[in-house]
Amino acid sequence: MELNEITEAIIGCAIKVHRALGPGLLESTYEVCLVHELVKMGLKVQAQVPLPVHYDGTRLDAGYKIDLLVEEKVIVELKAVDALHPLREAQLLSYLRLSGKKLGLLINFNVRMLKNGIKRIAN
Numbered sequence: 001m002e003l004n005e006i007t008e009a010i011i012g013c014a015i016k017v018h019r020a021l022g023p024g025l026l027e028s029t030y031e032v033c034l035v036h037e038l039v040k041m042g043l044k045v046q047a048q049v050p051l052p053v054h055y056d057g058t059r060l061d062a063g064y065k066i067d068l069l070v071e072e073k074v075i076v077e078l079k080a081v082d083a084l085h086p087l088r089e090a091q092l093l094s095y096l097r098l099s100g101k102k103l104g105l106l107i108n109f110n111v112r113m114l115k116n117g118i119k120r121i122a123n
Helices: 003-021 027-040 086-099
Strands: 045-055 058-070 074-079 103-108 118-122
Touching: 003 027, 003 058, 003 074, 003 103, 003 118, 027 045, 027 058, 027 074, 045 086, 058 086, 074 086, 086 103, 086 118
Parallel strands: 074 103
Antiparallel strands: 045 058, 058 074, 103 118
16 A cells, blocks of 8 residues: 555544544554554554664663554544644654654544544655
């Protein structure tokens, strides 16, 4: 699948989850439900993927974890917050740079209409 097809599938599944559950739940709830929907579509999904930092020729565990990695191509960072702070976008961009991935989605489920809680970020 191409990047655009993958992101369309992710967004479609996220909308389905949001329509069923609405805002106000824990991020972990949206994560397990979104993984379920993506797997039903036949997509390869990894959750809570450790992301090491390569520094001074050494691979270091800095405690970073990617919420979802879909088809080994798209990073999905999930939130359930009142508003997306620019720091969250910087976090996803950092994850993209550290992993060498090209595209990520930042999805905030704590909104009335999910389309207002989705940001696409490219490295």
